[in-house]
Amino acid sequence: MSIQPFPRTTPPITAGPQLRLLRRQARLSQLDLALITGISQRHLSCIETGRAKPSPGTLHNLLMALEVPLEHCNSLFLAAGYAPRYKTTELSSAAMTAVRDAISHVLHANNPAPAIVLGSHWEVLAANASTGVLFDLVGLPTDSAQELNLLTTLLQPGGLGDHLINPEEIRRLAWQRATREALDNPTLASLLQTLSAPDYCASMASELPPLVLTRIRTPQGELNFMSTFTTFGMPLDITVTSLRIEHLIPADAQTWQTMTAAYERSLC
Structure with a gap:
């Protein structure tokens, strides 16, 4: 059995389409995700189509609602034009x-x-x-x-x-x-x-x-x-x-x- 890792983000892929894919994988409608995160469905639609850029706080809320692994969250922040948000701290620190x-x-x-x-x-x-x-x-x-x-x-x-x-x-x-x-x-x-x-x-x-x-x-x-x-x-x-x-x-x-x-x- 060949196990393939989660596809890594490349610079040409913007955050919006990735968020749309993650939402569909979570089996949530735009309305569902909008209600969970407290943003308007119209704004979410604009983010997914690339007509609007999410703020760091909005992007964080969307990713947490979708339960996206933090490693992949960092790639979404990069795709949105922000620095990686989540770090890896040694347990012994x-x-x-x-x-x-x-x-x-x-x-x-x-x-x-x-x-x-x-x-x-x-x-x-x-x-x-x-x-x-x-x-x-x-x-x-x-x-x-x-x-x-x-x-x-x-x-x-x-x-x-x-x-x-x-x-x-x-x-x-x-x-x-x-x-x-x-x-x-x-x-x-x-x-x-x-x-x-x-x-x-x-x-x-x-x-x-x-x-x-x-x-x-x-x-x-x-x-x-x-x-x-x-x-x-x-x-x-x-x-x-x-x-x-x-x-x-x-x-x-x-x-x-x-x-x-x-x-x-x-x-x-």
Whole structure:
């Protein structure tokens, strides 16, 4: 499967036609988008046809309403004749102190349930103590929890995917999500090209249950988790908007008891 990145903006292409295309992809009428952003439908029409140039504030509001990735937003600002608006700040920088503190709080609060922080390429940036506990339960090196790529460990042999009771379901969902994200992420697209997905691609048409649990086989028995994600609201930095925290919430009493007991032992 060849994954093509989101088309990059070239100087001859103005912002208006791109906004029109993005609006249609979002399945919004001009009236819908005008109501969401608070501008007139007539003004929006003029912007899309190139008869009017949006102000930086108007362009920002339109892009946020269309949920356009910040990297692509920068190319739209360039196409409109403005400097790029959104920057990429290193997570380790002083400006990101509040973000790091928030992440640390969420990870700690999730114990004894596992939680991991993922970057835009599915790389694990941080993990709580219970993630190491889970790795220990399945026999994976506990020090590798923060040195892996979640997509790789799910799809390739020798990783967490080998310990799944329902690997086809989890791999199928991971592949679908990553493929969508790769449309505007060339690095992730390159990673996907190195991975093969014959089994779960072949079963794409099969119906999934309403709630897919992550079911993991351990010597202590089957552990069942629900997966939820935390993201930062209203981010204006490319680094922040790419971050997400995956929480593996125990789905039954046995899983809670096993994780709690193992976590408490790890504290001794």
